[in-house]
Amino acid sequence: SLRMATKVYIPSTLLALGGAYLEKHYLGSSPLSFLQEPSPNLGSIFSRGFGLSMGVLTAGGLWVTLYGMSVGGARKKFRDMAAKNGEKDTEARYSYPNLYVDGNTKPARAFNCKQRSHQHILEMLPQFMLSNVTAAICYPVTAAVAALYWFIGRKVWCGGYGNDDGEPANRYN
Secondary structure (H helix, E strand, O other): OHHHHHHHHHHHHHHHHHHHHHHHHHHHHOOOHHHHOEEOOOEEEEEHHHHHHHHHHHHHHHHHHHHHHHHHHHHHHHHHHHHHOOOOOHHHHHOOOOOOOOOOOHHHHHHHHHHHHHHHHHHHHHHHHHHHHHHHHHOHHHHHHHHHHHHHHHHHHHHHHOOOOOOHHHHHO
């Protein structure tokens, strides 16, 4: 949609292109020029800045893991809420191996939104990480900033989508 393009795609593209340009033309003369030196640990193909990008990806991967654990906690929370509201078969509906919960009650919708927000990250993460690692070979600082931007955006998006309201439209707030 046009709204998504103006809020996400255009700024992301400008960040990537602008960052790559600045990194290529100005990083060598800045106080961060050491990031362009070959890495003593990774060989001459990778610069020291490559580790910066890998550090951001590692921290982001840790956040995805912790967010996944919060989905497990939400499963119990919304199961208990549904049982308190008098819903039937809450144990069977909210328990594993069910990925999502049947029904359209507020606890079911809220849990499904939380689960879906995590599932969406897992669907996008491999392509994002591969693209970021590839970009980090030539533009490690730009890739690190882009990864940080992506993970912050995911965190904000998950906060809107996976809130306790059970309203998926909140992911774009």
